Amino acid sequence: MDWQAIWLTARLAGLVSVILLVISLPLAHWLTFSRKRWTFLIESLVSLPLVLPATVLGFYLLMAMGSRSPLGRWWMAATGHGLAFTFEALVVASVLYSLPFAVQPIAAAFAQVEPSLREASATLGASSFRTFVRIVLPLSIEGVMAGVVLSFAHTVGEFGVVLMVGGNLPGITRTVSISIYDHVQALQYREANLTALVLLAFSLAVLVTVYGLRRRPWAAAPLA
């Protein structure tokens, strides 16, 4: 069992889901409530990682981080080392890759909030921010939690992008999925199996949590 890889993956996924929560709340709010005609363009951009293969994202990230790109040279000048093959690179890649998994459930939950409640709040003089914090967010808390859990889980299950920009450094960029792949490649099927089982159990637990939250059996019961 590769505990180092498991711990690394947990840290990566934890950090990524916190960053995604911070990004997704305002982004989902804007996508849901903005009256701008071109919101659908941003919506499409956000959802792009859902349909793009990891090879495309990984390839572009590798190109963007390299010494031949302005971004890569800027990072090199600012930090003194390249961005690829670092933990930070995985964070950047995972935030991009898991973005729709955070934004979509949160935006869907925002959209289900009864408009009259928001209007009443505005009529009573609450600012847009106050309405969001006091009305929209509490009513959407299940969607927000689903977004956080799904982005955590999706980052844990990430493989292709990490393979392409990580460089397989133990303790830095060797995540669980890479570790399992290495074991399979080296024909160490027993070790691969052990780590894969942990991942399987974890993923199932996450999905049970998400769908359990969504079901809300108490909501179906008639109110007294």
Added chain:
Amino acid sequence: MMCTIPEGGLLHRVRMTAIVAAIVALALGLTAYAQAAPQALTIAAASDLQTVMPELASGFEHSVNAKVTVSFGSSGNFFAQIQNGAPFDVFFSADIEYPKQLVASGHADAMSLYRYATGKIVLWARSDSGIDVKRGLIGLTDARVRRIAIANPQHAPYGRAAEAALRHDKVYDAVKNKLVLGENIAQTVQLVDSGNADASIVSLSHALSPLLRSHGTYFEIPSSAYPPIEQAAVVLTSSANKLLARQFLDYVKRPEIRRRLQQLGFATS
């Protein structure tokens, strides 16, 4: 009424006969077509043959009436797939150990095992990296070399050779913290060609490809510095086209093909 019913029945029977006849004719026609169509050969080939195999396949297709399909991938993946019944006829492995194990487990034909080439490794850097590869592996200890890409020694044969060469030249301990690992030799090339790694140890066959030739320079690492990267092909027991598969291996054994392999960066015996 009395006579329309049998008439209708007759008409129905005639129509059915016509349909059956049409189906039989179509089936016969398809069978005839299948017999005239070329035989199909499916090859699983290690990624380091990407610059070589398309040429060999089309050459073979011209010499016999056959259609060759090549799948590229990592030898370890193919090994696992073949053990689980993957429908390939021939397996070209970058590491002779996989075909040997397939022979031992009865998945491949022992008589067909053929060492088609030995791989060579080189030190490669982009021209704009400012690194002089002609200094050899000792040049990698230079502070300007921050990241060195090699294939994963845990399972990629070129990676094992790269690590062995670094140890042989006694620079491994000095550079081991600079190493980044590619999943296979083709991905390792990507890591250095994109400018993310400063230098790399890759296969000579990749260094000789037009793309890398235009971007950088290479230094051939003496073959005494690492154990030979023996590559071998084998015909699979499950193949339905064993005759054609053996014909393909015979084709690869021809002197002109062996010379071509040498030009493309492989050693042949």
